[in-house]
Amino acid sequence: MINSQHLKLTKMNNNKHIWEGWTVQDFIDDLNVIFEYQTFKNEAEVKEWCMSSQPHYKKNIPEVTAYFIERYNDKPCGARYLLGE
16 A cells, blocks of 8 residues: 555656756755664654755755655564664
């Protein structure tokens, strides 16, 4: 069964222009490099991390946030246990 969050991400326009030539995919690619080394307690922390870690543009980009929240939710249960969830 496909969850609604995954369905939304498959319809996401990764080529959408965000800021001075940067697209949604550019921001995702830039943050993907360091995502695995982060620890989060909840989705709100993921959102805050996305905004503060994005290069040049510190506002919420819903598509970028949704992508990393889905990745956060896909982490193995053991990883979440270590994060105190």
